[in-house]
Amino acid sequence: MLEIKNLQVSINNKSILKGLNLSIKPGELHAIMGPNGSGKSTLANVLSGKGGYKISGKLNFEGKDLKEITIEERAKKGIFLAFQYPLEIPGVNTNIFLKTSLNSIRKARGEKEMDTLSFLKLLKEKSSELGIDENFLSRQLNVGFSGGEKKKNEILQMKILDPNFSILDETDSGLDIDALKVIANGVNSSRNKKKSFLVITHYQRLLNYIKPDFVHVLSDGKIVKSGCSELAEELEKTGYKKTN
Amino acid sequence: MHNFEINSSEIDKIEKISEKEKNFRIKNLEFFNTNGFPSKKLEDWKFSDFRDIVYKNFDQLDTKNTLADIKKINLLKDFDHNYILLVNGNLQSSNFDYEDKSKIRINSYKKDNINYETSQNPLVCLNNALAKEGYSLEIEKNYRLKKVVIIYNFFTKDLKNKILNKKNKITIKENSEIHIIDYTVNESKFKFINNICENVILEKNSKFKHIFIQDNRSNGYFYKFSKNKLLSNSNYTSFIFSSGLKFNKLDIECDLEGKNSECNVQSALFLNTNDHQEIKTRINHLAENCKSYQKVKSVLSSDSKGVYQGKIYVKNIAQKTNAYQLSQALLLSSDSEFDSKPELEIYADNVKCSHGSTSGSLDEDSLYYLMTRGLNRKESTKLLIKGFLDDVVQIIKSASIKKFIQDKLAKQIYGH
Ligand SMILES: Nc1ncnc2c1ncn2[C@@H]1O[C@H](COP(=O)(O)OP(=O)(O)OP(=O)(O)O)[C@@H](O)[C@H]1O
Ligand SMILES: [Mg+2]
Numbered sequence: 019m020l021e022i023k024n025l026q027v028s029i030n031n032k033s034i035l036k037g038l039n040l041s042i043k044p045g046e047l048h049a050i051m052g053p054n055g056s057g058k059s060t061l062a063n064v065l066s067g068k069g070g071y072k073i074s075g076k077l078n079f080e081g082k083d084l085k086e087i088t089i090e091e092r093a094k095k096g097i098f099l100a101f102q103y104p105l106e107i108p109g110v111n112t113n114i115f116l117k118t119s120l121n122s123i124r125k126a127r128g129e130k131e132m133d134t135l136s137f138l139k140l141l142k143e144k145s146s147e148l149g150i151d152e153n154f155l156s157r158q159l160n161v162g163f164s165g166g167e168k169k170k171n172e173i174l175q176m177k178i179l180d181p182n183f184s185i186l187d188e189t190d191s192g193l194d195i196d197a198l199k200v201i202a203n204g205v206n207s208s209r210n211k212k213k214s215f216l217v218i219t220h221y222q223r224l225l226n227y228i229k230p231d232f233v234h235v236l237s238d239g240k241i242v243k244s245g246c247s248e249l250a251e252e253l254e255k256t257g258y259k260k261t262n
Numbered sequence: 263m264h265n266f267e268i269n270s271s272e273i274d275k276i277e278k279i280s281e282k283e284k285n286f287r288i289k290n291l292e293f294f295n296t297n298g299f300p301s302k303k304l305e306d307w308k309f310s311d312f313r314d315i316v317y318k319n320f321d322q323l324d325t326k327n328t329l330a331d332i333k334k335i336n337l338l339k340d341f342d343h344n345y346i347l348l349v350n351g352n353l354q355s356s357n358f359d360y361e362d363k364s365k366i367r368i369n370s371y372k373k374d375n376i377n378y379e380t381s382q383n384p385l386v387c388l389n390n391a392l393a394k395e396g397y398s399l400e401i402e403k404n405y406r407l408k409k410v411v412i413i414y415n416f417f418t419k420d421l422k423n424k425i426l427n428k429k430n431k432i433t434i435k436e437n438s439e440i441h442i443i444d445y446t447v448n449e450s451k452f453k454f455i456n457n458i459c460e461n462v463i464l465e466k467n468s469k470f471k472h473i474f475i476q477d478n479r480s481n482g483y484f485y486k487f488s489k490n491k492l493l494s495n496s497n498y499t500s501f502i503f504s505s506g507l508k509f510n511k512l513d514i515e516c517d518l519e520g521k522n523s524e525c526n527v528q529s530a531l532f533l534n535t536n537d538h539q540e541i542k543t544r545i546n547h548l549a550e551n552c553k554s555y556q557k558v559k560s561v562l563s564s565d566s567k568g569v570y571q572g573k574i575y576v577k578n579i580a581q582k583t584n585a586y587q588l589s590q591a592l593l594l595s596s597d598s599e600f601d602s603k604p605e606l607e608i609y610a611d612n613v614k615c616s617h618g619s620t621s622g623s624l625d626e627d628s629l630y631y632l633m634t635r636g637l638n639r640k641e642s643t644k645l646l647i648k649g650f651l652d653d654v655v656q657i658i659k660s661a662s663i664k665k666f667i668q669d670k671l672a673k674q675i676y677g678h
Binding site: 060066090093098104105107118199 | 273496553626627628630631632633634635636637638639641645646649650651653
């Protein structure tokens with residue numbers, strides 16, 4: 019599904035990713051851990067198409083060169099990023115935004131646009147699954163949401179848009195223990211043999227609830243260690259120092 | 263060379279006019295003829311060189327009244343309303359079927375539409391000299407209109423190289439309330455100037471809500487001087503959504519003369535390519551315990567220009583004044599321009615007064631966020647613009663009027 023080879027990324031002449039290799043197959047869930055500033059969010063941004071980076075290396079998604087396609091085309095191909103810091107968009111109603119977003123993606127998939135009634139039904143179902151109060155959805159997108167509420171809203175968007183490949187950038191940070199479980203359930207119920215995930219986290223705790231197939235350590239722009247879920251437990255005890 | 267001097271015989275043609283009125287008109291005409299159209303040398307016009315604009319766009323200007331009758335007008339169906347129909351600034355008809363008609367007086371221009379104030383503003387002087395049409399609206403004491411009043415400002419196809427000078431007057435007597443939507447429908451494809459002076463008097467405990475909006479884009483050059491007098495406990499609110507003109511300057515002056523009076527001016531504007539729009543407010547706090555609030559939000563496309571000049575004046579006796587002013591501009595292109603000039607002149611010591619002005623381009627990170635959800639750059643941009651302007655629209659209480667305004671704004675932004 020995703021094939022990254024010798025990925026080099028720099029911004030403003032600062033080199034951030036320095037030859038990263040990663041391969042994710044359909045149905046797999048990969049976790050990435052690593053110290054602050056090691057380039058995890060940069061990787062997520064490069065995958066979802068943010069501008070401003072100088073990029074070289076191989077970056078293929080379902081056989082297509084990602085470097086060639088725009089942000090919204092990637093979204094339409096099924097790449098989704100749950101932001102580490104979701105943005106507040108004043109004056110844009112969450113509900114209406116979600117419907118617009120879903121319909122533009124459905125259109126690209128060749129599906130029929132969803133009418134308001136069926137959309138609201140879907141929204142109700144997914145938001146109650148995540149314990150999101152419906153009142154939130156009539157508010158402006160993320161404006162005044164608490165940190166945890168913003169993260170939940172990201173996962174709600176993921177559930178509604180139903181992408182093939184989801185990147186979760188520290189979605190667990192700042193969540194209380196109940197919210198963490200809810201979000202983990204949300205992810206787990208979406209897992210199947212076609213859908214893949216890249217979960218960026220600092221805490222092994224999350225991986226107790228979401229079992230990864232692989233765990234990688236990203237340090238100074240490279241993946242320095244890969245293993246199965248036990249690697250996360252090991253890191254929790256020893257920290258990153260020994261992996262270098 | 264252009265010569266826009268106006269012959270004093272124009273005044274001689276005005277019938278049944280007192281010596282006082284005639285002298286007033288002549289004095290004003292002399293001022294205009296000496297000074298000409300306002301240029302950027304005047305502080306109040308420093309960002310909008312109207313003379314230059316007139317010279318570039320007109321070779322001649324005709325001051326004669328353009329009478330025309332509209333057989334049928336398509337009334338808005340979005341909400342129930344009373345209406346006043348103005349055709350080229352002349353009162354044609356009105357309908358107050360929703361109201362107790364004994365409480366409302368609507369007439370064409372009356373002698374007391376003139377307020378005999380001297381002005382240094384050449385356009386106001388020109389209007390003082392020549393205006394002899396317009397309307398006068400009076401609401402009797404203790405009457406709240408049940409429905410909003412739409413003033414259909416209709417301009418006919420044949421208007422070309424004209425300058426219209428009209429004077430309107432609105433009086434709201436004690437304890438009364440009226441909501442007006444000034445709705446401009448311009449059928450002329452040609453260039454013309456519309457120069458309006460409007461006097462609004464809000465008596466004790468009265469309320470006046472005013473919305474300015476355009477139906478369509480047009481080649482009009484509009485100037486409106488609106489002078490509002492607020493007596494105690496009165497409340498003036500004005501929403502400005504009118505854009506889409508080649509030139510549009512709204513010059514709003516509010517005299518807070520009575521204690522506890524409040525004035526509130528808010529605007530949400532989307533300026534398309536080549537539009538030029540200026541809002542000028544002058545709020546005079548002349549009595550204790552009054553509030554004023556101005557919020558001007560502008561989005562500027564390429565080659566458009568927006569100006570906000572806002573002055574707050576607080577007289578020494580106007581203690582416990584609360585004044586707030588904010589201007590925010592979103593520039594979509596490097597060749598759009600927004601100028602803002604806040605000015606405070608405060609002579610009282612117990613005053614709460616704040617102002618701020620920001621301008622910037624669209625936030626790239628917000629665009630990125632929206633685009634990761636499958637919207638393209640254009641759609642994301644439009645969504646952000648709409649969101650930027652939305653907080654002003656949200657203040658409108660009536661759901662149907664709010665929807666109407668949102669649709670109009672969307673039409674301006676999305677261009678269909
Ligand atoms: N626009 C930029 N200009 C210069 N340096 C940048 C820019 N954006 C990111 N960086 C740098 O790139 C490095 C990697 O940042 P990134 O956000 O990818 O780290 P991270 O692994 O996600 O960290 P954290 O765990 O704190 O979220 C950091 O040193 C950061 O300061
Ligand atoms: Mg990060």
